[in-house]
Amino acid sequence: MKIGIMSFAHQHAYSYANSLMNLEGVELVGIFEEDLVLGKELAEKYNTVHFSTQDTFLEINMDAVIVCSENIYHKEMVINAANAKKHILCEKPIATNKEDALEMIRVCEENEVILQIAFPVRFCSPIVELKRILDQGMLGEVVAFRTTNRGTNPGGWFVQNELSGGGATLDHTVHMIDIMRWFLEKEITDVYSEIDSCFGELESDDAGILTMKFENGVIASHDASWSRFENYPTWGDVSIEVIGTKETVKVSVTNEHLKVYMNKNKALNYAFTGNDMDYELVKYFISCVQEGREPSITGKDGLKALEVALAAYESNLIGEKVKL
Amino acid sequence: MPTVVIADLNKINHHLLAEDEKIIESLDEITDSSYIYILDDSHFLDVGKIETDCLHVPFNKWNDTCRNTKVYFDLEQYSFFETFKNSLNTDPAVLRFYRKEEIAYSDKLILEDLLVFSGIFGKPVKLNISHTSSHLRPQHVIITVRFTNKVIAHFEYTFLTNKTNVDVEWSSKGKIIEFNSEKESAFETSSQSFKKNLYTIPSLISTSKIMEKELLELISLYSLDLKERISL
Numbered sequence: 001m002k003i004g005i006m007s008f009a010h011q012h013a014y015s016y017a018n019s020l021m022n023l024e025g026v027e028l029v030g031i032f033e034e035d036l037v038l039g040k041e042l043a044e045k046y047n048t049v050h051f052s053t054q055d056t057f058l059e060i061n062m063d064a065v066i067v068c069s070e071n072i073y074h075k076e077m078v079i080n081a082a083n084a085k086k087h088i089l090c091e092k093p094i095a096t097n098k099e100d101a102l103e104m105i106r107v108c109e110e111n112e113v114i115l116q117i118a119f120p121v122r123f124c125s126p127i128v129e130l131k132r133i134l135d136q137g138m139l140g141e142v143v144a145f146r147t148t149n150r151g152t153n154p155g156g157w158f159v160q161n162e163l164s165g166g167g168a169t170l171d172h173t174v175h176m177i178d179i180m181r182w183f184l185e186k187e188i189t190d191v192y193s194e195i196d197s198c199f200g201e202l203e204s205d206d207a208g209i210l211t212m213k214f215e216n217g218v219i220a221s222h223d224a225s226w227s228r229f230e231n232y233p234t235w236g237d238v239s240i241e242v243i244g245t246k247e248t249v250k251v252s253v254t255n256e257h258l259k260v261y262m263n264k265n266k267a268l269n270y271a272f273t274g275n276d277m278d279y280e281l282v283k284y285f286i287s288c289v290q291e292g293r294e295p296s297i298t299g300k301d302g303l304k305a306l307e308v309a310l311a312a313y314e315s316n317l318i319g320e321k322v323k324l
Numbered sequence: 325m326p327t328v329v330i331a332d333l334n335k336i337n338h339h340l341l342a343e344d345e346k347i348i349e350s351l352d353e354i355t356d357s358s359y360i361y362i363l364d365d366s367h368f369l370d371v372g373k374i375e376t377d378c379l380h381v382p383f384n385k386w387n388d389t390c391r392n393t394k395v396y397f398d399l400e401q402y403s404f405f406e407t408f409k410n411s412l413n414t415d416p417a418v419l420r421f422y423r424k425e426e427i428a429y430s431d432k433l434i435l436e437d438l439l440v441f442s443g444i445f446g447k448p449v450k451l452n453i454s455h456t457s458s459h460l461r462p463q464h465v466i467i468t469v470r471f472t473n474k475v476i477a478h479f480e481y482t483f484l485t486n487k488t489n490v491d492v493e494w495s496s497k498g499k500i501i502e503f504n505s506e507k508e509s510a511f512e513t514s515s516q517s518f519k520k521n522l523y524t525i526p527s528l529i530s531t532s533k534i535m536e537k538e539l540l541e542l543i544s545l546y547s548l549d550l551k552e553r554i555s556l
Contacts, residue, residue, distance in 0.1 A: 143456050144464035146422070146480065150495070192452045194468055194476040198416040199497045207418050207495075211466045221453045221466045221478050223420055227495035233332045243464055243482055277415050319450055 001286055002029040002062035006054070006069060006077045009157060012118065012278065013068035017046055017285035019282035020066075026286055032057035058084035064114070064289045067091060070163040071170075075100040078115065082107045087114040089285045093174045093309065094302030096165025100313075101306055105299035108282050116285050116295040119178045121238055123280035126251045127179060130242065134183055139244030142184060145220035146243070147176035151236030152249060153226035159204045167204030169195050169312055172224035174305035177212075178297070179240060181304060184213050186214045188304075192321040193312035217319045229238070233259075234270035326377040327360045329528060330368055330385060335401075344395035360525055380532045383436040388540075392531045394532035397436045401523040401531070402490065404503050409444060417496035419445070419477035425490040429463050429556040431547070434481060438469070438546050439539065441479075447470030447542065453553040463556050483556075490521070 003020055005013055005028065020028045030049045033039035043050035051057035058065075058080060064087035067077045074095050088108065094117050095101040108115035121127055133139060143172050149172040157163040158171060181187065190213040198207040210222040228236045234254050241250035256274035261267055288295045311322040333347065341347070345360045351370055354361050357381055361371075368385045371393070379393045386395045399405055421437065442448065450470040467479040490505040509520055533539065 032534050143460050153536060196476055198418055209476055211468050217457050219456055219466055229498055
């Protein structure tokens with residue numbers, strides 16, 4: 001299985017590349033990266049070939065690509081890859097607006113290639129277990145969700161709206177929207193939000209709190225931010241609390257850790273001990289390509305998560321609940 | 325004049341009662357003006373008969389006919405809360421506040437929490453309420469508030485659940501404060517039999533407030549929203 005990576009602008013590209021290196025029968029055959037210095041370094045690091053143009057990169061013999069560019073370029077790269085008949089794993093969010101996402105989905109369908117969105121939280125072991133007990137009815141009927149996804153400010157293009165399409169609210173909302181949709185198999189109908197820049201003088205937002213309602217009446221809160229700082233014990237969190245009529249269960253992914261105390265500035269560090277979601281995500285994508293089957297996370301899932309994040313921005317702007 | 329405290333006796337920390345803090349069962353036992361008398365809130369209807377200028381009542385019992393009384397709020401009686409409040413700064417921030425309660429939906433509980441936080445972060449600029457269907461148990465309420473002091477907040481309540489808990493997180497630039505009454509506790513137990521977060525009389529008296537105009541206006545403002553937008 002020959003895989004290429006289009007852009008290392010998103011830091012997840014490194015994790016995905018490492019995952020590819022660890023998968024048997026999988027070869028990282030090329031990297032498209034416009035930054036020539038970075039591209040050369042990456043080619044050496046991963047023992048592969050660097051391409052500075054998409055055309056030459058997409059001409060090589062490979063089955064699929066992983067797109068990790070700035071959000072604004074997802075559309076261009078996905079469409080180019082689809083037209084070159086490559087299957088695609090695209091970093092989230094799928095796009096920066098609904099129209100681009102719809103076009104990406106359409107072009108991939110026309111070219112009969114897979115478009116999977118990178119929602120690795122679906123491969124986190126405690127989340128998978130929570131889905132299992134939920135499906136078995138052990139929590140009863142779901143009443144409400146409480147979710148968080150908070151991290152450190154990644155800086156760079158992430159805080160430039162013209163490249164990212166939005167700040168922390170976009171960056172850290174889509175994962176948990178996807179998980180809640182996956183759990184309930186229902187769509188969100190109402191979104192209310194307060195969005196602001198609380199943790200730095202940024203062009204983009206770095207904090208967003210959302211309140212949502214699903215079509216079956218389930219309500220949910222979500223806290224998305226870049227509120228964590230360098231000396232916080234961990235990079236951030238991914239958590240979901242499912243309040244059910246029989247039982248309530250909370251899963252905090254980053255709670256799987258060792259507490260490591262050191263006599264230095266960052267006195268406490270949480271050394272993560274959970275499973276490698278990115279590896280499982282990439283492995284799953286490769287298996288879908290190998291077996292020619294549609295992934296469980298589709299372009300539509302990416303679109304639905306994006307719609308909620310965009311509705312949150314609209315709600316904050318108009319000061320009212322937004323209907324989807 | 326003696327000081328009289330009306331309280332749920334189950335919430336009072338009996339271990340920390342001082343010699344001059346005396347639990348009484350009826351008003352007849354009020355004899356010494358130097359004492360602080362603690363009367364169970366089941367006697368609340370007798371408040372009008374108490375001859376004192378130093379009467380402290382819980383907010384959940386207060387109504388606008390209570391004259392010459394000071395009111396205390398449940399949240400301010402948690403031992404963590406004073407430290408929490410003093411640790412805050414004036415930077416823009418995100419507050420996430422969550423209570424789990426065994427009792428059924430109580431607009432007074434929500435109201436008093438909102439009043440306490442308005443005392444810190446200012447008046448609400450915007451407010452949104454969402455809640456679950458009335459036929460479901462437990463009941464869940466989400467209130468989103470933007471305060472004047474550049475703080476955005478979620479207040480969440482799960483009623484009719486099998487335990488009580490307070491969870492609060494405050495995030496600002498370079499400073500995060502977290503508290504969970506279940507986790508940050510001296511007790512680790514498989515049952516709920518230990519009484520935690522009990523009121524002490526000095527805390528209760530020092531945090532009691534006279535219901536002045538500004539507070540009454542806030543009560544009207546929040547009450548209207550809670551009454552109009554919640555049907556549980």
